[in-house]
Amino acid sequence: MAGIDRLLQLVVSEPFLFYVFSATAVASALGVILQRNPIHSAFALIVTLCSLSAIYGLLGSPFIAALQVIVYAGAIMVLFLFVLMLLNVRKEEPAGGRATRTAAVLLALVLAAQLGAALAGAGATPAAGFDASTASFARVLFGARFVYVFEATSILIVAALVGAILVAKKDP
Amino acid sequence: MTPVLQEFLLTLLKIVIITHLLLGLFSLMTLVERRVLAFMQFRLGPNRVGPFGLFQPIADGIKLFFKEEVMPAAANTWAFFAAPAVAVTAAFMAIATVPYGPPFTIPGTTIQVTPQIADLDVGLLFIFAVTSLGVYSVVLAGWSANSKYSLLGGLRSSAQMFSYELALGMSFVGVIMLAGSFRISDIVAAQGGSLLSWNVMPWRQGLAAIVYFVAAAAEVSRTPFDLPEGETELVAGYHTEYSSMKFALMQMAEYINMITVSVLTTNLFLGGWNPGVPGLPTGGLWGLVYFAAKVFLVLFVFIWLRGTVPRFRYDQLMRFGWKVLIPLAALNVLGTAAVVALWTR
Numbered sequence: 001m002a003g004i005d006r007l008l009q010l011v012v013s014e015p016f017l018f019y020v021f022s023a024t025a026v027a028s029a030l031g032v033i034l035q036r037n038p039i040h041s042a043f044a045l046i047v048t049l050c051s052l053s054a055i056y057g058l059l060g061s062p063f064i065a066a067l068q069v070i071v072y073a074g075a076i077m078v079l080f081l082f083v084l085m086l087l088n089v090r091k092e093e094p095a096g097g098r099a100t101r102t103a104a105v106l107l108a109l110v111l112a113a114q115l116g117a118a119l120a121g122a123g124a125t126p127a128a129g130f131d132a133s134t135a136s137f138a139r140v141l142f143g144a145r146f147v148y149v150f151e152a153t154s155i156l157i158v159a160a161l162v163g164a165i166l167v168a169k170k171d172p
Numbered sequence: 173m174t175p176v177l178q179e180f181l182l183t184l185l186k187i188v189i190i191t192h193l194l195l196g197l198f199s200l201m202t203l204v205e206r207r208v209l210a211f212m213q214f215r216l217g218p219n220r221v222g223p224f225g226l227f228q229p230i231a232d233g234i235k236l237f238f239k240e241e242v243m244p245a246a247a248n249t250w251a252f253f254a255a256p257a258v259a260v261t262a263a264f265m266a267i268a269t270v271p272y273g274p275p276f277t278i279p280g281t282t283i284q285v286t287p288q289i290a291d292l293d294v295g296l297l298f299i300f301a302v303t304s305l306g307v308y309s310v311v312l313a314g315w316s317a318n319s320k321y322s323l324l325g326g327l328r329s330s331a332q333m334f335s336y337e338l339a340l341g342m343s344f345v346g347v348i349m350l351a352g353s354f355r356i357s358d359i360v361a362a363q364g365g366s367l368l369s370w371n372v373m374p375w376r377q378g379l380a381a382i383v384y385f386v387a388a389a390a391e392v393s394r395t396p397f398d399l400p401e402g403e404t405e406l407v408a409g410y411h412t413e414y415s416s417m418k419f420a421l422m423q424m425a426e427y428i429n430m431i432t433v434s435v436l437t438t439n440l441f442l443g444g445w446n447p448g449v450p451g452l453p454t455g456g457l458w459g460l461v462y463f464a465a466k467v468f469l470v471l472f473v474f475i476w477l478r479g480t481v482p483r484f485r486y487d488q489l490m491r492f493g494w495k496v497l498i499p500l501a502a503l504n505v506l507g508t509a510a511v512v513a514l515w516t517r
Contacts, residue, residue, distance in 0.1 A: 070297065
């Protein structure tokens with residue numbers, strides 16, 4: 001009985017679930033870049049996004065977790081897949097020449113350095129007063145500091161939407 | 173029994189019961205739908221297998237089980253198998269955060285049970301997120317079969333689904349604002365005990381209720397939005413090439429989604445498990461009875477619609493979704509926001 005109990009406590013514990021989901025995220029991220037079939041890559045990316053969402057949930061922010069799935073996995077990736085299916089892309093062509101590849105490697109190194117610096121600077125526990133719940137998230141986003149930036153972003157997105165429709169329209 | 177183990181076993185039990193209830197309701201609905209449609213069209217419907225044809229779903233299941241499994245030679249095997257799995261997984265996961273009644277104590281013990289698998293802080297958003305993943309089954313099924321009917325059907329259905337998803341999402345907003353919470357049990361509580369304060373009433377969220385119901389009917393491809401099954405143009409849409417149990421799984425996902433929509437309509441707009449009229453018995457398991465009655469009422473409306481209205485044309489469907497439903501939903505959000513900001517704060 002005690003053994004089952006300890007096993008259950010391990011399985012529902014935060015570190016265990018974190019490692020499960022981060023392993024899935026890393027494995028499927030590798031799948032994104034190692035697949036030759038773009039549709040398979042897109043599906044691997046969806047798995048990555050869903051695992052990230054689970055990690056956000058573990059960090060105590062179910063709101064961000066749900067948004068991650070709704071916006072990225074549910075909307076943006078559907079659009080990607082739609083385009084891939086409509087154009088019927090079967091196999092990926094090896095892209096770019098020597099210059100492109102060198103630039104890609106350099107950019108990857110810069111990103112790795114930045115991530116390393118961020119990891120080195122981060123503590124093992126969240127900062128004091130850290131609260132990622134839906135209510136506190138809303139209070140920060142719609143507080144005096146971010147509300148105008150947030151509204152400006154919304155207007156920008158609507159403008160982009162209207163612009164896209166106008167460009168796509170054949171006879172104005 | 174330790175608390176962790178008890179919680180685990182209780183949740184497991186709830187999952188088993190709710191999953192089986194859903195499966196049972198799905199097979200019952202296939203029969204009820206055919207019988208009710210037959211009644212509306214002055215026919216008899218399936219009444220041969222068992223009393224009132226009650227064993228017809230079992231006969232159908234056995235028939236589908238023994239049908240030959242055909243897979244198109246040029247199909248993408250992996251995706252062809254994944255599509256029905258994704259459809260059923262998304263359909264079953266969506267029901268996980270829905271409450272079915274008030275918490276009650278198991279007779280003879282002190283164990284408190286909430287008839288709900290998980291009471292998430294963002295329950296409504298969770299459902300929305302999971303159902304938006306259901307679109308992938310349509311996309312995968314349409315693409316993987318490598319058939320022109322499937323592909324066109326898949327493109328059409330997925331375009332329909334994410335056009336109406338916008339109106340669906342926006343119709344939630346007014347309800348969320350009135351309750352001040354994403355938690356579905358809070359939304360039920362905010363509607364109070366009286367029929368007059370249910371969200372379906374015109375002075376509450378009547379407009380949102382209409383937009384929600386129409387958009388949801390389109391989401392689950394029910395008449396008059398069953399474009400995927402425009403036989404004359406698309407054969408059977410994205411599941412043209414599916415046969416045997418894979419076809420059955422696709423059908424099952426569609427019915428389960430319809431049940432989810434009915435359960436959600438009950439919770440968001442019809443006052444959940446409250447009877448709404450004073451004088452009716454409450455407490456104990458009565459909540460579950462009222463809840464089931466309302467769910468069956470909504471399910472009946474779905475069948476009634478199928479027996480009554482003809483199918484939309486594709487361009488009408490798109491125009492209706494983008495130019496009527498979404499503006500109506502936006503109007504409702506603006507109106508509700510104004511009322512909430514001016515009167516309740």
